[in-house]
Each structure stands twice: as C-alpha cells, then as structure tokens.
Amino acid sequence: MKTKLLFIALFSIALISNAQQAVNLSMGASYANEVFYDFSEDESYSYTAADWDIAFLRTSAYAFATRINDGAGIELFEVSNTPADYATVDIANEANWTQLYNSDTDWMLGAFDQGTATYGWGEYNPTTHVVEGTTTFVLKYSDDTYRKFFIEDFYGGYTFKYSTWDATTSTWGADVTETVANTSNPNRIFNYYNLATEAEVIAEPEATDWDLKFTRFTTDYPYNGTTMKYTVTGVLHHPDVTVAENTESGAGDPNAQTYMTEINTIGYDWKVLNASYQYDMVSDMYYYVKDIDNNVYRLHFTSFDGSSTGNLSFNAEDVTSQLSITNFDNGDSFGFYPNPAQGQIEILYENQISTDVNVAIYSITGQKVLEKELKNNGFYNQKLDISHLNTGNYVIKFATGNQSTTKKLIVQ
Incomplete structure (x- = not known):
C-alpha cells in the first residue's frame, strides 16, 4: 500500500x-x-530532401545496410543477380525487373538489402572475408532518368560503380567508380551519396x-x-x-x-x-x-x-520524472522530482526494514558532490538542497541495505 x-x-x-x-x-x-x-x-x-540518392550504413566494419531515397521519388529495381549482366542492361526490359523497397520498420534493411543475393546485393567470400557484389540494380527517377548501379564490395566501406542512360543516343554513359568509406562523416549513422554530382553529402546530424x-x-x-x-x-x-x-x-x-x-x-x-x-x-x-x-x-x-x-x-x-520510481526486491521504493531541477529536489522513498538508507549525487566525472543519510523504516519525503551544484548532468544514487539504483539528474 x-x-x-x-x-x-x-x-x-x-x-x-x-x-x-x-x-x-x-x-x-x-x-x-x-x-x-x-x-x-x-x-x-x-x-534538402533531394540532395542524396543512396544512404550507406557506416557504423560498423561488419554490419551494412543500403537505402534508396524513396522519399525523393527514386525507385529501385533488381535487374539480375548475375554480375556479367551489368554490361547488358536494357531499359526496354523494365517490366521484367523486380522493384525493391526500404524497410520502414528497421533502418538496417534498405532496399538494396532486399535483393535475391544472400546479402541482398552480394555474397560473402570466406577467403577474403569480403562481401562481393553479384546484383545489378537500376535506379529510376521521377523525371525518367535511369542509372544502373552495382556494389562491387563492402570492406570497411562500399565500392560501387554506376552509369547514366543517355536517352538521345539510347546508350549507357561511362561508368563512374566510387568508394564511400565508413570513416566518412564520423559520429553519423549513414553516409549519403549523390550520383548526379558524384559526391558524398551530409544529410543527417550526428547520431x-x-x-x-x-x-x-x-x-x-x-x-x-x-x-x-x-x-x-x-x-x-x-x-x-x-x-x-x-x-x-x-x-x-x-x-x-x-x-x-x-x-x-x-x-x-x-x-x-x-x-x-x-x-x-x-x-x-x-x-x-x-x-x-x-x-x-x-x-x-x-x-x-x-x-x-x-x-x-x-x-x-x-515526463521522465514520472518514471523515477524504482521498486527493490526487498519491497523498498525510491523516487525523486522534479527532473530537470533547480535549487532542490524532493526525495520520496519507502523503507520496509530498519537498515541504512543513503542518497548521493555524483558528477559525470564520478566525483561525489553530495551525500545524505535518510530516515529508515517508513514512507518519507525529504527535500534535498542542490543549489550549490552547477548546471549540468549528474547521477543520483539511492542505496538501501545491499541494494541500490542510479538515475540521471539534470540541474538547470
């Protein structure tokens, strides 16, 4: 109760x-x-939404994902899972291509990852430990521009080639080969590339x-x-x-x-x-x-x-403060408000048995900046003066007997 x-x-x-x-x-x-x-x-x-065509996951040397900019009206099709077919792509066969889509539930499942190869666009080579491309794709834009696209390999980054269809001559232009390394734009989740400008772009904040x-x-x-x-x-x-x-x-x-x-x-x-x-x-x-x-x-x-x-x-x-209640196995409970706080916080806690009850506040560098023994054996609320603390993030630790919990405290 x-x-x-x-x-x-x-x-x-x-x-x-x-x-x-x-x-x-x-x-x-x-x-x-x-x-x-x-x-x-x-x-x-x-x-700018249209600044990029393809997003490459860059957070790991072992995990990869490749997304198409479907929001900008770009459609992605798988043409073939035979590498040699890249050279013979014919846009007259568009009706036979398979359209692929980004997952809208998981960032790590892009449209390119939905292809028929084991890894969507390629196969793992156990000798070189590299995922090597096998799948030819075509990107179709809202202005009926076509670009064929092939990821050659993933090894700490993505090496790919692509070519743009010339409607006036009904031929493919010269291939462009590029590598987008995972080290580009550190602290972001994806690297972005614009095929028209042949350049990487920044299209998201740091993670x-x-x-x-x-x-x-x-x-x-x-x-x-x-x-x-x-x-x-x-x-x-x-x-x-x-x-x-x-x-x-x-x-x-x-x-x-x-x-x-x-x-x-x-x-x-x-x-x-x-x-x-x-x-x-x-x-x-x-x-x-x-x-x-x-x-x-x-x-x-x-x-x-x-x-x-x-x-x-x-x-x-x-509403973080509404989550600030912790129930311990021994029946004790702890909470505090407000969070963020100015000047003081109020500790609310229940202690079922007579034992040591302690609250302490630590800076993010681990320095103890406040400690107080609390009453035990009952249901209490107690104000805690924090007016001497500088603005910033702290950790508040509540200990009862041999059990403890820590929570984030923001001082404004």
Whole structure:
C-alpha cells in the first residue's frame, strides 16, 4: 500500500511540474526538406530532401545496410543477380525487373538489402572475408532518368560503380567508380551519396543529436481490404529510440506503455485528410518517446499544413520524472522530482526494514558532490538542497541495505 502511495505522490507532483512545450517545424513547400528533431535540446536540423540518392550504413566494419531515397521519388529495381549482366542492361526490359523497397520498420534493411543475393546485393567470400557484389540494380527517377548501379564490395566501406542512360543516343554513359568509406562523416549513422554530382553529402546530424526524422517514406498503405506500396509523409525514429503509441485523454502514464523499436511507430497516421483536403489531427493519439538516455517525452500533434508549406506543430512534455520510481526486491521504493531541477529536489522513498538508507549525487566525472543519510523504516519525503551544484548532468544514487539504483539528474 505504501508503494502505491509513493507512486501516486510522485505521479501527481510530476503532472504539476512538467510543462508542455509547443514545437513548430517545417519541411518546406512540397516537403523539400527532411527535418531531424532532438527533444533534450529542443533543436531541429534541416537538410534538402533531394540532395542524396543512396544512404550507406557506416557504423560498423561488419554490419551494412543500403537505402534508396524513396522519399525523393527514386525507385529501385533488381535487374539480375548475375554480375556479367551489368554490361547488358536494357531499359526496354523494365517490366521484367523486380522493384525493391526500404524497410520502414528497421533502418538496417534498405532496399538494396532486399535483393535475391544472400546479402541482398552480394555474397560473402570466406577467403577474403569480403562481401562481393553479384546484383545489378537500376535506379529510376521521377523525371525518367535511369542509372544502373552495382556494389562491387563492402570492406570497411562500399565500392560501387554506376552509369547514366543517355536517352538521345539510347546508350549507357561511362561508368563512374566510387568508394564511400565508413570513416566518412564520423559520429553519423549513414553516409549519403549523390550520383548526379558524384559526391558524398551530409544529410543527417550526428547520431547523438536527433530522436525523430520528419520525412517521406514508402509504406504498406491500406487499400480496398489489402495493402499497396505508397509514399507517405510522417515520422521515423532514431534506431536507439523506442516509442509507444497510446489513445488517451487527459494525462497518460508513461509507465504503462509498451515501447516499440519499429522506426515507424509514430509513422503517418496521426493526421487525417478531410473532405476539404485539409488535415485534421487525431485528437486522442499520443506518443511516448524514450531517448537513448531513457528520458521520456509525451508527444501530441496539433497541426499539419500538408505540402503547401510543410509546416507542422506538436506539443512535447518531458515526463521522465514520472518514471523515477524504482521498486527493490526487498519491497523498498525510491523516487525523486522534479527532473530537470533547480535549487532542490524532493526525495520520496519507502523503507520496509530498519537498515541504512543513503542518497548521493555524483558528477559525470564520478566525483561525489553530495551525500545524505535518510530516515529508515517508513514512507518519507525529504527535500534535498542542490543549489550549490552547477548546471549540468549528474547521477543520483539511492542505496538501501545491499541494494541500490542510479538515475540521471539534470540541474538547470
């Protein structure tokens, strides 16, 4: 019963202490930009959507993924899984090609990875320990430009060749061969390449600087009792972020949610096109976004203008403090609020047996900056003065008997 009282106390105070923040973003007219958003810093980053054709996973020497820019209207087809067929690609045979799509649930399954080779576009060579290309692809653009494309190998990066179809002469142009190394653009998840300009481009922030990506992507769209591949405008989340979707009114509970890894959990269906061809927001649809540091933000969309401006808005509320309750095996519980904090925090805890109860705060370098013994054998709330601490991130450690827990504390 006391544990329930602790949770109710912490939950009620958290509702008061957390304020909603209105966020306004724009993808630009005709969705000209892809926009990345970081909750913790309330920061957005915008990149021209059509600046890249292919994205190459760069985070590992052993893991690879290759995505097509489907949001810019580029289609990808597998022509053949025989390397020699690269030389004889004929666009008159387009009807016989197989169209491939990016996964909209997993960043690590790009369209190129969906080909018929063991690794989508190639086979592993056990002698050289290199994945070698076997599959010829064609990229088709919205202006009917065609480019044939072949990944030759992956070994700490991607070596590939490609050629552009010349419609006036009905021939392929000279091959361009390029290598995009994993070491390019360190601290980002993908490297991006523009085939027309024959250059790498930066099209995303550093991996620690974003949670959500507002973009266009291909999904299985409901149609006449089945699904069809269709390009939608919506949200994909960072690979290290998890998201819960919940239908609710009033205040929701982030503790009661099921957090999903599928990157399209927010997706596109938070808005509905009405009879006047304007977008209505789904009023009772909320999302809980848990970032890499286990901070949780409650998200609710409030407007979407569509392609005329690409403007959208949502309310974001940091509800991390509502997750700050920890239940120990011995029946003890611990929580604190607010977080972020200024001047002081309030410790709420329950101690079932008479034993040592201690709370300490550490800087991110591991230096202990505050320590206090707490009362034991009961349900308590106790204020803790932190006015002497500089702004920044800290770790708060609560210990009871031989059990302990640590949580992140943000001092503003």
